[in-house]
Amino acid sequence: MESASKETASRCTKEKVTASRCTTDKEKGAHIFEIAGYSLKKDMGVDKFVRSTIFTVGGYDWSIRFYPKGTYESPEGCMVICLELMSSNAEVRTFFQLGLVKHETGLVGSMFSQNNKVFSFKTRNNRQYHLFILTSSLETKPVKYLHNDLLKIRCDMTVIKESEVYETVGHSEIEVPPSDIMEHLAKLLDSEEEADVTFNVGGETFQAHKIFLAMRSPVFKAELFGPMKEKKMRRLTVKDIQPAVFKALLHFIYTDSLPDFDDLEGDDNCEMIRHLLVAADKYAMDRLKLMCQNILGKSLDVENVATTLALADQHNCDKLKDVCIEFIASSDKMDDVVASKGYANLKRSCPSVLIDALEKRSRPRIS
Template sequence: MPTQGSAMIDADDHGSASAIVAGTATGHHVLHVEGYSRTKEELPNGRFVKSRPFSVGGRSWCIHYYPNGASPRCAEYVSLFLAPDEDVAAPFKARAKFSLLDRAGKPLLFLTRRTRLCEYAFPGSGYGFDEFVKREFLEKSKHLSGDCFRIRCDIDIVEELRTEDRAAAPPFISIPPSDIHKHFGDLLSSNDGTDVTFQVAGQTFKAHRYILAVRSQVFKAQLLGMMRESRADEDYCIRIDDMQARVFSHLLHFVYTDFLPEMDRQEEALMAQHLLEAADRYDMQRLKLICEDNLSRHLEVSTVATTLVLAEQHNCEGLKQACIAFFKSRYTLEAVMATDGFEHLSKSCPALRSFPCSTKQKPDTSPVFCYRLSTAGSSPHFCGWANISD
């Protein structure tokens, strides 16, 4: 037990982390005023010209430039304002900073102005400075060169609060996932220590009887119980003539690893039919359910009837219900009835000549009714819906 005042670290506590982020989007734009004298002549006090639109923080902006000031009280100044150049769906907050640049393109600290954090709620709602720089100072300074000068506008946009995942601190000890299935798979492949041999369709498979016995009660009875043949342990061989070698190979792979080998879609559907029979034969319920699931996901008009027969023969209630649900309408049924599998269904499982179907196609009847098949004539055919609620 941990001593008083100490903390016990749970080995299974891998930890996690997240963050609440109050983020800010930033960017800047440099406005070149070329031909300052002409702008001063053509734009009287209160008149402005907009810069080209530019993007910062996913929003479109523009700068309003007033060479003779934005109002009569600031007629001796150059005025600058930052404004959205698009519709504003919802109010947001931003801060602007205007700086006059020297010839080297560096901001002049004494001519740098920063707005407070302002709310922008509609297009044209601009914030800036009426008295950014006095024209007399600008015109006498070396920063107006060749009748041109530059203004830099920096923008900070306050983003909505958001949450993000963060990487948790790594644990002191990293425990890898279990790979016992790989070791058992290697044991099967190596044939080390095998004590039973299977002859299946002309191929030989070696295995370990105690592993088989632990995984299957049928194998246990066959290899360790009363069903075991009276033969020497080192020469124990079992013949299986009614199973394909590849099916038995996949069965052994599952016994040792609890996984099926990788297969393409077409092989998976076909192999699932054979493995379902093998799983039922050796009482391996997990493998049987895996095969049921695979088959239910591969149902087609051409295969649903034979799959329903398989489900009925091996008592697979879930797969049986999936097949019945596949018959969505009379038109689907008629397409299935045209297949060879449907004739096999009527001959192999007479009990399935009447099976429950969805009520969605018959909203005006009782919730329980059947699709009945008639075997009169040369082949089974649709004979109608029958109410069986009474």
């Protein structure tokens, strides 16, 4: 009996558990350094550079140097981008991506650098990182990285801050993963599970869910649930939209993002965005319409500005129209704009908007 009592008491004795935790914080930041008038700077000489303003990430100061003709230490035929730690007596561990920005997407090109490095102010080599870029790789494909003679350098940084160890009580913190609802909605669209409406678009069929379409577009809501439509309607024919454009439209409806157009470059990519803008206007999807305007506004050149201005005028894109007019007004290549294919169409279909552009260009500028 005494032995049983001791066993019970042993089982009921509380075990004291202590715990501690080591945490490592990080801070993310990005800096974009714009080189306006690149053609005027590219021959400034070896070891000559232009420097960005000093920017702060993780409590440390940084700057970017750009050497158009490279340095004495760089390979021949290379330009150099240099990321430099400016904070004195500092040692910092970082992850960063550094390179030229594609003007169509605003992202750093995949050909550039993604590294981790410990920066130390003690020596020159340790407080700087040099990225060598073949000048020919930029100038043979200027449409990707040069826009109106503007070159953009971007650095995305993650600074690892000092670790901290502290005592914790129990294990009450439960990690919650980031939201993955958009991933699930994309899979729902791809799987076509429980789809209740089919669209015939240019000979191709697309299945979707009425409630999602109605939630995202008042035009779809009227077509699918309006008083003039039958409740059981399951097939619709869509005219004047290409299948690839309609597929991109459905992707945006379900995920609130544009699909990757990796197989499209330059004019083909712009043409897809133009068609998507028209579709967004047709279905009264204002956010998508603004996103398309933003992309087209960043892709203007003397060849496409007239076409883009006509599109903006036809679809009530006031912000994009203002950007196009400002581009024409400030351009020193008006003869090239007039010679473009889109200019004749603009002159014929939208004479009033062309007059606005020419009048703005003729006004004296205040310096």
